[in-house]
Amino acid sequence: MIKVKGIAAFSTTKPLGPFSFERRDPKEHDVVIEIKYCGICHSDIHNVRSEWFPGIYPMVPGHEIAGVVSAVGSKVKKFKVGDHAGVGCFVDSCRECDHCKEGLDQYCLEGNTLTYNAKDKEGNVTYGGYSNIIVVDENYTLKIPQSIPLDKAAPLLCAGITLYSPLMHWRVGPGKKVGIMGLGGLGHMGVKIARALGAEVFVLSHSDKKQEDALKMGAHHFIATKDESVFKQYAGKFDLIINTVSSHELNMSNYFNLLKLDGTLVSVGAPEKPLTIHPFPLIIMRRNYAGSVIGSIKETQEMLDFCAKHNITPEIELITPEQINVAYERVIQSDVRYRFVIDISKI
Amino acid sequence: MIKVKGIAAFSTTKPLGPFSFERRDPKEHDVVIEIKYCGICHSDIHNVRSEWFPGIYPMVPGHEIAGVVSAVGSKVKKFKVGDHAGVGCFVDSCRECDHCKEGLDQYCLEGNTLTYNAKDKEGNVTYGGYSNIIVVDENYTLKIPQSIPLDKAAPLLCAGITLYSPLMHWRVGPGKKVGIMGLGGLGHMGVKIARALGAEVFVLSHSDKKQEDALKMGAHHFIATKDESVFKQYAGKFDLIINTVSSHELNMSNYFNLLKLDGTLVSVGAPEKPLTIHPFPLIIMRRNYAGSVIGSIKETQEMLDFCAKHNITPEIELITPEQINVAYERVIQSDVRYRFVIDISKI
Numbered sequence: 100m101i102k103v104k105g106i107a108a109f110s111t112t113k114p115l116g117p118f119s120f121e122r123r124d125p126k127e128h129d130v131v132i133e134i135k136y137c138g139i140c141h142s143d144i145h146n147v148r149s150e151w152f153p154g155i156y157p158m159v160p161g162h163e164i165a166g167v168v169s170a171v172g173s174k175v176k177k178f179k180v181g182d183h184a185g186v187g188c189f190v191d192s193c194r195e196c197d198h199c200k201e202g203l204d205q206y207c208l209e210g211n212t213l214t215y216n217a218k219d220k221e222g223n224v225t226y227g228g229y230s231n232i233i234v235v236d237e238n239y240t241l242k243i244p245q246s247i248p249l250d251k252a253a254p255l256l257c258a259g260i261t262l263y264s265p266l267m268h269w270r271v272g273p274g275k276k277v278g279i280m281g282l283g284g285l286g287h288m289g290v291k292i293a294r295a296l297g298a299e300v301f302v303l304s305h306s307d308k309k310q311e312d313a314l315k316m317g318a319h320h321f322i323a324t325k326d327e328s329v330f331k332q333y334a335g336k337f338d339l340i341i342n343t344v345s346s347h348e349l350n351m352s353n354y355f356n357l358l359k360l361d362g363t364l365v366s367v368g369a370p371e372k373p374l375t376i377h378p379f380p381l382i383i384m385r386r387n388y389a390g391s392v393i394g395s396i397k398e399t400q401e402m403l404d405f406c407a408k409h410n411i412t413p414e415i416e417l418i419t420p421e422q423i424n425v426a427y428e429r430v431i432q433s434d435v436r437y438r439f440v441i442d443i444s445k446i
Numbered sequence: 447m448i449k450v451k452g453i454a455a456f457s458t459t460k461p462l463g464p465f466s467f468e469r470r471d472p473k474e475h476d477v478v479i480e481i482k483y484c485g486i487c488h489s490d491i492h493n494v495r496s497e498w499f500p501g502i503y504p505m506v507p508g509h510e511i512a513g514v515v516s517a518v519g520s521k522v523k524k525f526k527v528g529d530h531a532g533v534g535c536f537v538d539s540c541r542e543c544d545h546c547k548e549g550l551d552q553y554c555l556e557g558n559t560l561t562y563n564a565k566d567k568e569g570n571v572t573y574g575g576y577s578n579i580i581v582v583d584e585n586y587t588l589k590i591p592q593s594i595p596l597d598k599a600a601p602l603l604c605a606g607i608t609l610y611s612p613l614m615h616w617r618v619g620p621g622k623k624v625g626i627m628g629l630g631g632l633g634h635m636g637v638k639i640a641r642a643l644g645a646e647v648f649v650l651s652h653s654d655k656k657q658e659d660a661l662k663m664g665a666h667h668f669i670a671t672k673d674e675s676v677f678k679q680y681a682g683k684f685d686l687i688i689n690t691v692s693s694h695e696l697n698m699s700n701y702f703n704l705l706k707l708d709g710t711l712v713s714v715g716a717p718e719k720p721l722t723i724h725p726f727p728l729i730i731m732r733r734n735y736a737g738s739v740i741g742s743i744k745e746t747q748e749m750l751d752f753c754a755k756h757n758i759t760p761e762i763e764l765i766t767p768e769q770i771n772v773a774y775e776r777v778i779q780s781d782v783r784y785r786f787v788i789d790i791s792k793i
Binding site for chain 2: 198203206208268335360363366367369370372373374375376377378379380381382383384385386387388389390391392
């Protein structure tokens, strides 16, 4: 077994703190990664606080993991010691269902093995990236291109792929108008990727506070929605809107009405409470409301290569492990520009 | 001007009664139709009671119109006297917007001219099919194939096309599993058309009262949803579900979970109050919630020809004009199998 130093939540309410545990020795297909950086995703907080389902404690969160390979199992082909490697939201899947066979393992019908707060096929609890070492099957490990600094690579593994996947699935490209609701950790990746895909990119944000940032990141237009007249002004203009705002209080009709005939609004974040939705704006223009979750391993690799090619990296704020609890409060207050990344060397 | 006998609503609350009015003399491209039958659509009641928007009174409802051409304008090419002709939910559109040019005039960007309770391009109030004569531009008039009896043709003009259009748009056919929520005027047309398209057809109805009817109409399976265990049993099975139930009280998560990866649930009826929707079931399997409204004139003609070819007709209950008020109450109680059609000869 490998001794690991981590940061864990011990209950839904106590601050996170140091936690020592062990990981399995590498099996034939395993890669041992010395974690250098781990991003903080809002879902880490939902998990720590058992807001979606009862958590398993102690819980070591973190699924935006970037590091360096320090050992490999005897049959590993994809990686060698010294390679830059990443781990995202899941570390295994059934590999046999129709979706896994089609390369859509994010939608594994048996339920994939989440990187933390879950149990793997042997029944062992999974621990995430707020720790200095992780052991993952090479098939669920990503190659991080050398040109992407490891600290900036980390948030790509969840925030990046969560936006890349729907932008690709709904065929965003030249001639398409794309709206990104919310300019946070997810939204700002959406802006950068949609821009690189050749779309005309609009940021939809409550106030105009983030206008300058949005335009710098590549948005062509910024719409401050607190002035409700904008919903009339831009009605029927958008091919695709991606909603990164996890609020149940949005007036969804306003946003649906921004879509063209056959346009789609995709939610990538789940609010705690349900939304109030009137189907009328969907009916009158055959619009769609859809959801999307992260991306497959294959697509995540594509996304990393795409980001390397287009020099796309997230805007990050590097913190030490001691600052995690303060960072959580700031994430909840939306006071982060635009993703916290933990410097794991300080663990 | 042409003198017309009709049945009108004079306010949101009073019973409908006789109303005499005039229609324009036929212009070059107009068809004069002696109406033989008109279906009663639930939306007639919503309109009469101003439940969606304030109505124009006196209001002559009716947009499921079947009759015989009695005169044609000088330049009419599609119709001659004696032809069977139909009129659906709209009698004109801008003809110039992108959607009209693409043959998607049901989504006219300028708003098409509804068959009743609207104003036409000259500002005249439109009156619907609860009347003995209608005058409509040939481009917005349908040819009713001779093999379809006129009384049974009437409901195809709204109920038929409302189901045909989404079934075609979402590519229903052999190998696809289709669920029809609600077996009423709309739902029973969905069953018949989906069956003829080669799909495996499931009816989702609250109780098992309509099971026998559903199977006779061509459904392969009947699911009584009052036993909630069925939502587990059929989870992830459906390619497409069409919701014809205009209730805001449905547990939509239950229905979304019945869809496969990338499956779609389409609402074709608007409830008065909004639905409560949690995006979680959409997110976890990239599912879609969509809306659809009637169909284009071109598609409506296709649907009529399809129904003629496949011997598809609605189940109707023929009533006299005096029975309209009672029929409305029965529609509200869902006490109709499966569409009321008014015998206009008794007007």
